[in-house]
Amino acid sequence: MCLSEEQQILRTSIKDFVKRYVVPKLNEIKNGKFPRDVLRELGKNGFFNVMIPGFGVQDSYSYSLIVEELASASPSLAWLYVTHVAAAYALSRMGSEDQRSQYIEKMADGRLLSTIAITEPVSGATAAAVQTKAELTGQTWTINGSKTFITMASDADIFIIMARSSSEKPVFTDFILRSDDRGVSRSASLKGSGMPGIGWGELFFENVETGQDRVLGNRDEGIKIIPTIAKVFTIGAASISLGIMDMLNENVLEHIKERKINGSSLSSFQIVQDRYLHMYTNDQAASALIYRAAINDDIKLAYAAKVFATEKAIENAVAASRLFGANGYESSVGITSYIDDALAVPLHFINNDVLTGLFMNSV
Numbered sequence: 001m002c003l004s005e006e007q008q009i010l011r012t013s014i015k016d017f018v019k020r021y022v023v024p025k026l027n028e029i030k031n032g033k034f035p036r037d038v039l040r041e042l043g044k045n046g047f048f049n050v051m052i053p054g055f056g057v058q059d060s061y062s063y064s065l066i067v068e069e070l071a072s073a074s075p076s077l078a079w080l081y082v083t084h085v086a087a088a089y090a091l092s093r094m095g096s097e098d099q100r101s102q103y104i105e106k107m108a109d110g111r112l113l114s115t116i117a118i119t120e121p122v123s124g125a126t127a128a129a130v131q132t133k134a135e136l137t138g139q140t141w142t143i144n145g146s147k148t149f150i151t152m153a154s155d156a157d158i159f160i161i162m163a164r165s166s167s168e169k170p171v172f173t174d175f176i177l178r179s180d181d182r183g184v185s186r187s188a189s190l191k192g193s194g195m196p197g198i199g200w201g202e203l204f205f206e207n208v209e210t211g212q213d214r215v216l217g218n219r220d221e222g223i224k225i226i227p228t229i230a231k232v233f234t235i236g237a238a239s240i241s242l243g244i245m246d247m248l249n250e251n252v253l254e255h256i257k258e259r260k261i262n263g264s265s266l267s268s269f270q271i272v273q274d275r276y277l278h279m280y281t282n283d284q285a286a287s288a289l290i291y292r293a294a295i296n297d298d299i300k301l302a303y304a305a306k307v308f309a310t311e312k313a314i315e316n317a318v319a320a321s322r323l324f325g326a327n328g329y330e331s332s333v334g335i336t337s338y339i340d341d342a343l344a345v346p347l348h349f350i351n352n353d354v355l356t357g358l359f360m361n362s363v
């Protein structure tokens with residue numbers, strides 16, 4: 001796809017950024033360290049601005065290029081980037097003027113990190129089953145409940161949470177909570193099979209008292225956060241999977257050309273050629289779909305791109321492991337770890353199996 005001059009500059013600058021700030025931290029992230037300093041640098045260098053209204057040109061294509069480049073170096077970092085951008089996007093779209101002026105600038109430059117916390121142990125993929133309660137007495141909301149499987153539970157400064165706001169009707173209200181609010185606590189004890197370093201954990205709300213100024217959007221209309229962030233979530237998730245595929249394809253191509261058995265390179269075997277052709281086609285088809293969705297801001301294409309790219313990345317990660325053989329299974333190379341990274345993406349950023357319903361409503 002064609003890139004404008006600005007997009008070409010952006011692509012070069014994110015590649016430079018990756019070399020300068022991400023590559024030196026890759027081992028730390030792989031070992032589970034939350035990369036707060038790298039996220040701060042992303043903010044300082046203006047990379048959050050592409051999707052945060054009021055702080056640069058809104059451009060979903062540039063956003064997808066940034067996520068893809070980050071993911072091809074570190075899927076976990078790309079995951080955190082998408083998470084924070086989505087929360088900032090929600091706040092900028094749904095927030096009051098006061099809320100925007102209080103938070104958005106600091107979110108755009110990475111001083112404040114944010115996450116969206118919807119999932120609960122019993123509600124899982126079904127947002128409308130959320131049990132956390134918010135009760136209004138006078139002008140004060142009291143929030144009680146918990147969230148689980150939350151990205152950045154360990155380190156976010158701002159949590160956008162959804163709570164049930166009526167005991168009679170299944171209606172929800174979104175709130176902006178801060179990590180230092182009285183009654184908010186967190187545990188970053190969860191360890192995923194993939195996506196190391198994302199600060200995955202639980203949040204607990206015990207008699208958290210907040211005012212109306214922390215209500216995000218309209219009371220009882222909290223479920224609207226899902227369509228609001230759908231574009232950022234789906235294009236972001238699809239681009240994470242695309243970055244994983246780019247990186248694997250590059251490594252696989254080099255490996256099958258270089259590794260020789262009885263004097264012949266792996267790439268001379270027809271089964272190897274066939275596997276690589278499928279990997280290449282998946283990568284190219286996913287990028288075409290994602291870029292088209294992003295350029296046209298087409299939500300139904302974005303849903304399709306998310307499902308396609310996330311499923312194909314798993315297929316490619318498995319194929320890459322086969323082509324690397326035991327050399328890829330060996331932990332210092334660790335090609336198989338990308339299977340675990342790829343497996344996480346369909347589960348979150350609107351679970352693929354829930355997304356099909358949103359897709360049908362959009363066509």
Ligand SMILES: Cc1cc2nc3c(=O)[nH]c(=O)nc-3n(C[C@H](O)[C@H](O)[C@H](O)COP(=O)(O)OP(=O)(O)OC[C@H]3O[C@@H](n4cnc5c(N)ncnc54)[C@H](O)[C@@H]3O)c2cc1C
Nearest residue numbers: 116117118119124125126149150151344347348351353354
């Ligand atoms: C690495 C990682 C990070 C995450 N970060 C966050 C975060 O920051 N914030 C957050 O809120 N959540 C986060 N999640 C949670 C994620 O959104 C949930 O895992 C997801 O919503 C599915 O919930 P569940 O895992 O409890 O699956 P369950 O609800 O138990 O569902 C299991 C499977 O059943 C099917 N299913 C369930 N419900 C439906 C339905 N209504 N329609 C169709 N099929 C259905 C799907 O196949 C689903 O995968 C994260 C998850 C992962 C893996």
